[in-house]
Amino acid sequence: MLLSNELRSKYLAFFKEKGHAIIPSASLIPENDPTVLFTTAGMHPLVPFLMGERHPQGKRLADVQKCIRTGDIDSVGDAWHLTFFEMLGNWSLGDYFKKDALAFSFEFLTSRKWLGLDQNRLHVSVFAGDKDAPKDTEAAVIWESLGIPKERIHFLPKSDNWWGPAGQTGPCGPDSEMFFDTQKQVGELVGKTPTEKFSDGCSKGRFVEIWNDVFMQYNKTAHGLFEPLKQKNVDTGMGLERTVAVLNGLSSVYDIDSFKPLMQKIKSLSGAGLFEKNLSSGRIVADHMRSAVFILGDSKGVGPSNTDQGYVLRRLIRRAIRHGKNLGIEKDFSVEVAKVVVGQFGSVYSELGKNQSFIFSELDKEEKKFRDTLGRGMTVLQKALDSVKQSSDRTLDAKIVFDLYQSYGFPPEMTGELCREKGLEVDLDGFQKLLTEHQDLSRKGAEQKFKGGLADHSEETTKLHTATHLLNAALRKVLGPHVFQKGSNITAERLRFDFPNPQKVSEDQLKQVEALVNRMISEGLEVKMEILPYEEAKKSGAMGVFEEKYGDHVKVYTVWNPKTKEVFSKELCGGPHVTNTREIGGFKITKEEGVAAGIRRIKAIVVSP
Ligand code: SER
Numbered sequence: 001m002l003l004s005n006e007l008r009s010k011y012l013a014f015f016k017e018k019g020h021a022i023i024p025s026a027s028l029i030p031e032n033d034p035t036v037l038f039t040t041a042g043m044h045p046l047v048p049f050l051m052g053e054r055h056p057q058g059k060r061l062a063d064v065q066k067c068i069r070t071g072d073i074d075s076v077g078d079a080w081h082l083t084f085f086e087m088l089g090n091w092s093l094g095d096y097f098k099k100d101a102l103a104f105s106f107e108f109l110t111s112r113k114w115l116g117l118d119q120n121r122l123h124v125s126v127f128a129g130d131k132d133a134p135k136d137t138e139a140a141v142i143w144e145s146l147g148i149p150k151e152r153i154h155f156l157p158k159s160d161n162w163w164g165p166a167g168q169t170g171p172c173g174p175d176s177e178m179f180f181d182t183q184k185q186v187g188e189l190v191g192k193t194p195t196e197k198f199s200d201g202c203s204k205g206r207f208v209e210i211w212n213d214v215f216m217q218y219n220k221t222a223h224g225l226f227e228p229l230k231q232k233n234v235d236t237g238m239g240l241e242r243t244v245a246v247l248n249g250l251s252s253v254y255d256i257d258s259f260k261p262l263m264q265k266i267k268s269l270s271g272a273g274l275f276e277k278n279l280s281s282g283r284i285v286a287d288h289m290r291s292a293v294f295i296l297g298d299s300k301g302v303g304p305s306n307t308d309q310g311y312v313l314r315r316l317i318r319r320a321i322r323h324g325k326n327l328g329i330e331k332d333f334s335v336e337v338a339k340v341v342v343g344q345f346g347s348v349y350s351e352l353g354k355n356q357s358f359i360f361s362e363l364d365k366e367e368k369k370f371r372d373t374l375g376r377g378m379t380v381l382q383k384a385l386d387s388v389k390q391s392s393d394r395t396l397d398a399k400i401v402f403d404l405y406q407s408y409g410f411p412p413e414m415t416g417e418l419c420r421e422k423g424l425e426v427d428l429d430g431f432q433k434l435l436t437e438h439q440d441l442s443r444k445g446a447e448q449k450f451k452g453g454l455a456d457h458s459e460e461t462t463k464l465h466t467a468t469h470l471l472n473a474a475l476r477k478v479l480g481p482h483v484f485q486k487g488s489n490i491t492a493e494r495l496r497f498d499f500p501n502p503q504k505v506s507e508d509q510l511k512q513v514e515a516l517v518n519r520m521i522s523e524g525l526e527v528k529m530e531i532l533p534y535e536e537a538k539k540s541g542a543m544g545v546f547e548e549k550y551g552d553h554v555k556v557y558t559v560w561n562p563k564t565k566e567v568f569s570k571e572l573c574g575g576p577h578v579t580n581t582r583e584i585g586g587f588k589i590t591k592e593e594g595v596a597a598g599i600r601r602i603k604a605i606v607v608s609p
Helices: 004-017 044-050 098-110 137-146 194-203 240-247 257-269 279-297 308-326 334-345 350-354 356-390 398-408 412-421 428-451 457-479 507-522 534-539
Strands: 060-068 084-093 122-127 153-156 170-181 207-220 226-239 487-490 495-500 526-533 553-561 566-572 586-596 599-607
Touching (some): 004 084, 004 240, 044 060, 044 170, 084 098, 084 240, 084 279, 098 137, 098 207, 122 137, 137 153, 153 194, 170 194, 207 240, 226 240, 240 257, 279 308, 279 350, 308 334, 308 412, 334 350, 350 356, 356 398, 356 412, 457 507, 457 566, 457 586, 526 534
Antiparallel strands (some): 060 084, 084 226, 170 207, 207 226, 586 599
């Protein structure tokens, strides 16, 4: 049995031997990146260095990075999904490239001194090439020279073998992935070529990816071009839990050594026979509690709240408690379970030990608060669901979702899940609307209370925030799709917006932009906020800096006409915004100037209509 601690330490020892500096895991809470709530991959905290910034530890780095991906939180409970996981990675910042990267990977996986895998059970994929970048025959030749025969080297397209920003700009490149043949009996593999058979085997779970070597050599520009980066980098990622499971022939990540004490603890707290009957609830409790402990115990740890990371944390804890109910756990249990996590990971992540009293007290507070209202909320929901079952649209009304949220602390996602378990739907859009209206009202109320009715600056900046989105969209319409937000700064008096454009924006163009923004204001478009899983937001075409392949939940603001469904602007943004563009009043551009080669700056103000 390969143990988690063993894989972690072997990995670091191997790369140390190859001249890599071992760096500690960065915080789970990203710095200077408002577009994602959590660190989602090892490369995330290293982006500036991949772009050419000098790293204090040198050009060869290796680490184990704490990651949170809540994008597929709803899949947790099956055999493979986790919201918290550890990612092993090695980096070359403009040092070695393909040849050494692949040779390192191969040696670590197959050498008897390290993992000693049977190389006949390895398949690899390489980039097939397209209009943006050539076919990666170089990687294929290297794999062959290492001993992987042609029929186990598969050329696959960008959708499989490319890492980088799908949206706007940033470092990216082709990758080469390593797969382990689990030799699971999945029936005959279908396909004419070895690669077709391989793809079929992947979808049936016979071949499982264990490592990804990315050759980061391009920067995707705002014009959609792939320009060579200043330096050629290597970014690799190996999911620790998954690799331990696969290499030990286990059929679930929850069966690996580091999950065992946690699962046992949860089982011992459960009612007789209930753990076995509700295995997915047991897994959800284990996963969510692990994530909660790591978020609370982080050096930048946050407590449960109703915004951003704190909200995700609250959702994780409350969902764990509600699934604990499925296991028959009615008394407080989060601290007991958290103690197991801290006991197990404290020696690897010393921050957990340091912050343990914060972890336990926050969990205890949150659990008590929620347990207080959970039972009553469930009764309210149960009654409502009984009548929804009789209704024609079988959809739970937004007002009830809002009431459950407001009075009983039910995260709307949890209410949604409870409805779906009964085959019913839920009006989450309507909930968002009620929430926004409510926040608006309480903001106005608070202003009146504390500021004696004086105009509040925050109201002006909120208007300017939304005006910035309108300006961005209008510039794209008038000047072209090469425009994007390069920089933005808002004070109580004005907005400032920097964007790429090869020449000065003419008087006439400025007039058109201003008129278009004013038209959108007078049309009274609605501003809708949604919290979407990263992948979904990306697919929806929202503008913003997408620098990750997977991710977390992000906030998306859409300015649209709900009647015609016409969307004027859709952007990733932290907010806040007005709820209707009419609130902005009017818009006036006060200045246009150049700030750097190819970068223009517009200053503008909001005015009374
Ligand atoms: N960035 C790649 C990944 O997360 C390799 O580390 O898979």
